[in-house]
Amino acid sequence: MLGEGILKGLGETAKNFAASFVSKDRLTTIQYPEERAPVIENTRDFPFLVYDGEDKMAGLRCVACQICEKECPPKCIYIVKSTDKKPDYVGKPQIYPARFDIDISVCMSCQICVEVCPFEAIKMDTEFELSTTDRFGGLLYDRDQLARSNQHYHKIHPTEAAEVDARLAEEKAKSEAKAKAAAEAAALKAAAAAAAPKPTPAPAPAPVSVKEPTA
Amino acid sequence: MSLPSQLDQVFVLLQHWVAGLFPVWLQPFVATVLAVVGIVASFPAIFAVTTVLERKGLGRIQNRLGPNRVGPLGILQPVADGIKSLTKEDIVPFTADGLVHFLAPVVLVVAVFLGFAVLPIGRNMVLANMDAGLLFFFAIGASTELSVFMAGWSSRNKYSLLGAMRAVAQMISYEVPLLLSATVIVMMTGSLSTVKIVEAQGGFTGFLPHWYVFTPWGFAGFVLFVIAALAETNRSPFDLPEGESELVAGYFTEYSGFKFALFFLGEYLGMFSIAGFAITLFLGGWGAPFSFLGFVPSWGWFFLKLLGAIALFIWLRGTLPRLRQDQLMNFAWKFMLPMTLLNLVVAGAWRFMGEGPFGGVTRWLVCSAVLLAAYVLLGRVLMRHQKLGPRSYRYAE
Structure with missing residues (x-):
């Protein structure tokens, strides 16, 4: 009969x-500032730069290769290469970013920078309470603000960070073995x-020149 | 005077006392101004309470808490809303017709407030006891369509204009059943005066009141009146003119700040006045629901009934989805109109059967049966061609 559904619906809402x-x-809403939903592991919003060890600048994994800067679709990354070099995690001297700025008001959280980075240096953060009263300077993050420790990375994305760490350790072991093998071969x-009696000049030691591993 | 009757007349006595302080030739004027001030102060106050009750009620219906940040349990939310709407920038579109754009909300609020003039809020509490009060109310109520169209047209915005067109089409369509369902009351009372209509429902049989809603034609009229009133005030499920999912905000899309608040106020005041008329016409106005509850002040009963009506409107809003334009029009012309016309006939039959040998139980049975049969039949016919189920899209996929 006409109107039956309406009565049924009224009963339901009552x-x-x-x-x-x-x-x-029944009340599924989480009262946000007081309560918080647990952050799921795959959450991501804006990128940060990973550093190893204690010193932010010394441990920065980024080598300023500028791949992320070029790949970034909205072009929110700005990198200036350094003129000097510092040793990376393997110990190889590398260029580092003298400036590394991300404008998070432009960033669209696509994660492409993370995917193209060959050095596992840029990852996605989960921090979302980023409101500021300065919409220009306040949302332009520099190197210092972007640097987060590897421990932080482990805290927010444990599985992913463990994988990355394993891969890096493997690479490091490989390069150490290679260096060792090269050193042995050279020796x-x-x-x-x-x-030998032939007076040939000693060949330059293998392409991987650095032998002293500094972790 | 005894205490209950003093309490009943407290506002009237207050008005007389204040007016008595003025010279005699000023007294009628002062008394009227006082009554107007009372109306202009009390109904917006109810509006403020209603906004928070509505938001909390809808929240509960959707298993949420609703606003709970401003003040204890969020009851100060209207204050925050008011400050917000007063301090917001008032933007007028560059190509809008400035004067009409400005006038539209004013016209709406003025027209809506005029409707309260003939509403009996309590015993001896009516601003203007007109002989044709009902007619006055419907005439004034119809002029809100003007302001709606002014707003939609002057904004120079497609959404506004579409919303205004929809609003006008809907209001005119539903004006007909609204008037016809109220006509029944005029037929039975023999008067267009709202005060007389309330007085006619004042008696009691045993402890039950003689409200018109407790008769077959009165009940049918009440249901039809409420449906038409929902459509007339653009409330859900008839909120097509301002359907936010289709038209942003309908005819007041281009309004901001205080003008937006005025539209909002006008809409709710319109709802109160029409709910007040539903109460006056069918629910005994300010009369007590049981004979032994007569000691409660009459205005108390009126506002209690008004709160009940508001709660019903909120409940319906929380339940029903919005109609489609064709469903809306079909419903108005194919269901509402025949039912109201039939109701007129039934009311006439009721009146004359009461004098003849078929009074009492027989006329109850006959009138109820006729209305029920018509309702079921019309429902069947209307639903016959309804294809309910998932929609199929031929071209868009």
Whole structure:
């Protein structure tokens, strides 16, 4: 009959109205500033720069290769390369970013910078309470503001960070082994050269030149 | 005077006392101004309370808490809303017709306030006891369409204009059943005066009141009147003129700040006045619902009933989805109009059967049966061609 559905619907909403006073389970809203929903692991919003160790600037993984700057679709990354070099995690001297700015008012959280970074240096943060009274300067983050420790990365994305750490450790071990092998080969060669009567000049030691690993 | 009747007449006595302080030739003027001030102060206050009640009620219906930040339990929310709307920038579109754009909200609020002039709020509490009070109310109520169209037209905005067109089409369509469902009362009372209509419902049988809603034609009239009133005030499920999912905000899309607040106020005041008329016409006005509750002041009963009506409107808003334009028009012309016309006939039959040998239970049965049969039949016919179920799209996929 006409109107039956309306009465049924009215009954349903009346039930909701009355029951919401009785059962707390019905109220699904989280009262935000006081309560917080747990952040899920895949949350992401804006990028940050990972550093190892204690010193922000010394441990920065970024080598200022500018791939992210070029790939960034809204062009919110600005990098100035350094003129000097500092050792990276393997110990190889690398250029580092003298300036690394991200305008988070432009960033669209696409994560492309993270995907293209060959050095695991840029990752996505989960911090979302970023409101500021200065909409220009306040939303332009520099190197210092962007740097976050590896421990922070482990805290917000544990699985991903563990994978990254394993990969980096593997690479480091590989490069150490390679360096060791090269050193051994060079030593052997040198020994052979020393033993041999031919007066050939000693070849330059293998392409990987740095042998002393500094972690 | 005894205490209950003193309490009943407290506002009237106050008005007389204040007016008595003035010279005699000024007294009628002062008394009127006082009554106007009372209306202009009390109904916007109810509006403020209603906004927070509505938001909290809708929240509860959707299993939310509703506003709970401003003041204890969020009851100071209207204050925050008021400050917000007063301090907001008032933007007038560059190509808008400035004068009409400015006048539209004023016209709406003035017209709506005029409607309260003939509303009996309590015993001896009516601003203007006109002989044709009902007619006055409907005439004034119809002029709100003017302001709606002024707003839509002067904004120079497609959404505004579409909203205004919809509003005018809807209001004119529903004006007909609204008037016809109220005509029944005029037929039975023999008067257009709102005060006389309330007085006619004042008696009691045992402890039950003689409200018109407790008769078959009165009940049908009440339901039809409430439906038409919902449409007339653009309330959900008839909120097409301002359907936010389709038209941003309808005819007041281009209004901001205080003018927007005026539209909002006008809309709610319109709802109160029409709910007040539903109470006056069908629910015994300021009369007590039981004979033994006569000691409660009459204005108390009126405002209690008004709160009940508001709660019903909020409940309906929380329940029903918005109609489509064609459903709206079909409903007005194919269901509401035949039912109201039939109701007129039934009311006439009721009147004359009461004098003949078929009074009492027989006329109850006959009138109820006729109305119920018509309702079921019309419903069947209307639903016959309804294809309910998922919509199929032929071209868009």
